[in-house]
Amino acid sequence: MASIASLGSGSGMDLNGLIDKLMTAEKAPLQTLLLKEASYQAKISAYGSVKSALAAFQTSLKGLSSVQTFRSTTATLADSSIATVNSNSLAQPGSYSLEVSQLAQNQKLTSNAFSSINTGLGTGTITLQFGTVDSHGTDATGDDTFTANAKKAAFSIDITDKNNSLAGVRDAINLANKGVSASILNDGTGSRLVLTSKDSGAENSIKLTVTDSDGNSTDTAGLSALAYDPAGTRNLIETQAAKDAKFKIDGINVSKPTNSVSDAIQGLTINLTKVSSPTSTGATTLAPTTITIGADLSGLKDSIKGFIKAYNELNKTLKDVSSYTPGNATTSAKAAPLNGDSAIRAIQNQMRSVVNEMQGEGSYFKSLSDIGVSFTGYQTDAKGTIVGGATPKGDLSLNEAKLQAAISSHPGDVANLFTVNGVASSNQITFLSGSLATQSGKYAIEVTTPATQAKYSGSALSFFKVDSSNNTKNVTLGGVSASLTLDNNDYTTESLAAQIKSKIEADSTLFTSGSDTVKVEYNKLNKNFDISRERVVAGTPPTTQKDSMALAISSAPKPITIDDNNKTLMVSVDGVISQPVTLSKGSYATMADLAAEMQSKINSDESLVRGGKTVGVAFNESTSKFDLSSGLYGSTSKIKITGVGDAATSTTAATLGIVVGGYSDTPSGPTVGYTYTAGADVEGLIGGEKAKGTGQSLTGTGASEGLSLIVTASTAGDYGSVSFNRGVAFALDKLLDGMVKDRTGLVAKQTDGVNASIAQLAEKRVRMNRQYDATEALYRKQFTAMDIAIATMRNTSSNLTAQLANLPK
Known part of the structure; x- marks a missing residue:
């Protein structure tokens, strides 16, 4: 069999060239596929540009969506x-x-001079407390009183043999970092400890109580040399008084x-x-x-111009990647990678829709066009979709004269067009936030149940003292006066009202048995007793005469004494249990002073401080009870008295009306010496629809979904309205969130789709190349066989020719 050295050598033909031409024809579909793949790659690049432009525009919106940006x-x-x-x-x-x-100024206290900063001061405990000093208008200090600042917790420092020097006390106070700074001053005669209240103001005067281990906490020996009680022992020197501005x-x-x-x-x-x-x-x-x-009108105008510039820069990018340039006699038509792309049209239409969105009721300006900001180049319908035959340029333009007029007349309302804003007509309603789901509009606010704190109320205490100094009172009803003498005693508000009522009913000039009705009630606002009487006057027909007066009764001094038998209690606040709380021993001039002391000491408890829990303590003169309430509002608010000192000797119940009890596991009512009221979440309506309440927070549903308010109202009723506008910048920001998110955003989805198409084309290209390889191999096999056949025939021809030539002629 004949053989060939290379393809075509047998036939003398350019078979390799012929196969190349055949394969070029075979691979024509592959070229179309490669062109399509290149177009997809161009789309990926274009989507990258779009995403970058959207992200840049969104960044510019972050500042624009803040009300502070516009309302300078x-x-x-x-x-x-x-x-x-x-x-x-x-x-x-x-x-x-x-x-x-x-x-305003801080208080400064200075000790006497000590020989050295290392001078020993003795051991014990120092308790520092803040409060207000009342000098009662005199220069003398003997009548001064100190009322604890209930908003500031007291704190104690242990002084041991390791820190009982002047320097050690200084360092211990500074380490506590609880509102007092300490330093040492050498004035030439010795070293003095200087204490300064970190906060200025009259209510931040310092009281420094010492429990001296030598047994005497008021002398000038040992640790008690640092004692300073504005209403008692003053072993420190006040060099600067605390003052209010x-x-x-x-x-x-x-x-x-x-x-x-x-x-x-x-x-x-x-x-x-x-x-x-x-x-x-x-x-x-x-x-x-x-x-x-x-x-600052210039700042407002600059912010709006900045918004227009940022919008138009984004719009230019969107137009560039989706443009189409028609051809002419000398040039071919040219389409940008995303020409006709539905995602680009969706982005443009959605953004135009937001910019054209009408503001709801309560907004002075209803749209951006009202202040001179409008689109150019085409007309749009209410949804922002292009209508008519004009060229859709889509840039924002500014009528500066119209904007200036709007800013000059209503600058705040101009800002409302851009920013998230909620304006409440009542100062007991505070706007917190809205969401993209919140529809712009004006929503009526009705509170059906105000939020409350859990409250523990002790038993009634006899805090009114009536004696010879205040037991005689003149009562005038219906023009008739009588002098009444009240029984000397200690009274609750209720029992004193009953005493006054009984004395009136016992006086024949003021009361006629069988026909008169007398009512006596304590007025906590005016702090007096309101007396009313109804009397039937004979006649045809009989008439009813109504008389009233207010009776003031100033209580005689009745100090409350706190000693070892009633100085401690323990409370549980919202599930956090305090350590034993120790009240400062001494005589308290009023129930209000004692309430401030209780609140200050409870709120200084380490366990409650770590748990972020606080209480409010007040003496309710209307009920004659101490009320303790959790600082938290709502259904999770809880308070309970868990201990009142040594049960065998404690007189806390008698002094404060406080006994163990409170929420959940104990009964409530007069039979156990206290009452407990659970905290409640606020309930109400926003825009006539039931809202969700948590604590003092009320969140809307329906049209007001996502509208969040803080309600501080303490009574049920109508509280005006809240006008809410999302603002263009906020709405665009939220819209862009849904476009630029990495996996779920509109651009990401489009990019994923194109990438999927590219991957499919790549797989198809691999399959086609394999098929082309097989086809080329077949061509070469067939042409090789043909080449060999031709070579064989040529050899045969040559042999025959030679043989014929050798035949005899």
Whole structure:
């Protein structure tokens, strides 16, 4: 059989070239596939550009969706030496007069001089407490009283033989870091311990109680050398008294514990620096200065221009990746990678819809077009979809004259178009937030059940003391007066009302048996007893005469004494149990003073502090009871008395009316000496639909879904309305969230779809190349056989020719 050295050598033909041409024809579909794959890759790149542009626009919206961005204000003070002023978005334009008569200051206490910072001071316990000192208008200190600051917890420090030096006490106080700083001053005569209240204000005066291990806690020997009780032993020297800042705003007296005041005028912070100068030499009146607050209109306009610029930059990217340029005689038509892409159209339409969205009831401006911001190049319907035949350019444009007029007249309402904003008509309703599901509009607010705290009320105490100093009272009813003498005794509010009633009914000039009705009630607001009488007057027909008066009864001094038998109690607050709480022993002038002491000491308990739990303690004069309440509102609020000292000797119940008991596992009612009221979540309606209540938080459903409010109202009733607007910037931000998320966003889904198509094309390309390889191999096999056959025939031809030539002629 003939053989060939290479394909085509047998036949003399260019068979390799012929196979290449045949394979080129065979691979024509592959070229189409590669072009399609390249177009898909271009789409992936274009989607990447779109995602980057969307993310950049969303970043710019973060600041725009904040109300502070749009509602900037400026504040100035005519006399800047008196104070500095700063305003925020909540400040309202206007002017106010300011007159400063006293600056706030911290209290400073100094010890006597010691020979060295290492001087031993003895051992024991130091308890520091904050409160207000009342001098009763005299220079003498003997009548001064101290009322604990119920909002600040007391704290104790153990002084042992390891830290009982002057330096050791200083370091122990500073390590506690509870509102008092300590330092040592050497004045040339010796070293003095200096204590400074970290917070200024009259209610932050310091009381330092010592339990000295030498048995005497008031002398100047041992640790008691540091004792300082404004109403008792004063072994420290007050070098600077705690004072409130006192000033007038528009002639109204204002007192604040600090020189930095941010709650006198909403949105304005005043930093007091100096007392106002007198109007003239020797004058007692002070010269006022003027605070002026104005709207920063330039900042508002710049923010809106920034929004338009950011929107148009995004729109340019969307147009570039989806554009189409028709061909002409010299150029071919050109389509961008995402021309005709449904996702791009969806992004454009959804964004236009948000920008064109009408604001709900309660908004002064209903749309951006009302302030001069509008689209150019086409008309849209209510949903933002392009209609008509105009070229869809889609950029935002600004009518600056229209915007300026809107800003000048209603700057706050301009800001509302862009920002999430809820405005409550009642100061007992506070807007917290809204969601994308919350529809813009004005929602009526009705509170059916206010949120409450769990409350423990002890038994009634006889806190009214009636004796010869206050037992004679004049009562006048219907023009008739009588002098009544009350029985000397200690009374509860209820029993004193009953005593007054019985004395009136026993006086024949004031009361006629059988025809008169007398009622006596304590008025906790005015702190007096309201007396009312109804009398039937003879006649045809008989008439009813009604008379009333208010009777003031000032209680004689009746100090409450706390000693070893009634100084301790334990409480459980929202499931956290305190350690034994020890009240300061001594005589308390009023029930209010004792309530402040109880609250301060309970709230300083380490277990409750770690658990973030607090209580409120108040003496309710209407019921004559101490009320203890959890600081938490709602159904999870709980409070319970778990201990009252040594059960065998404790007189806590008699002194405070407090016995063990409270929530869940104990009964409630007068028979056990206390009452317990569970906390309740707020309940109510937002926009006429039942809302969800948790604590003081009320969250809307239906049209107001996602609208979250804080309700501080203490009674049921209608509380006006809340006007809610999502704002364009907020709505766009939330819309973009659904577009740029990595896996679930619109762009990600589109990209995933294209990537899937590319993967399918790649698999098809592999299959086609395998088929082409097989086809080429078949061609080569067939052409090789043909080449060999031709070579064989040529050899045969050559042999025959040679043989014929050799035949005899």
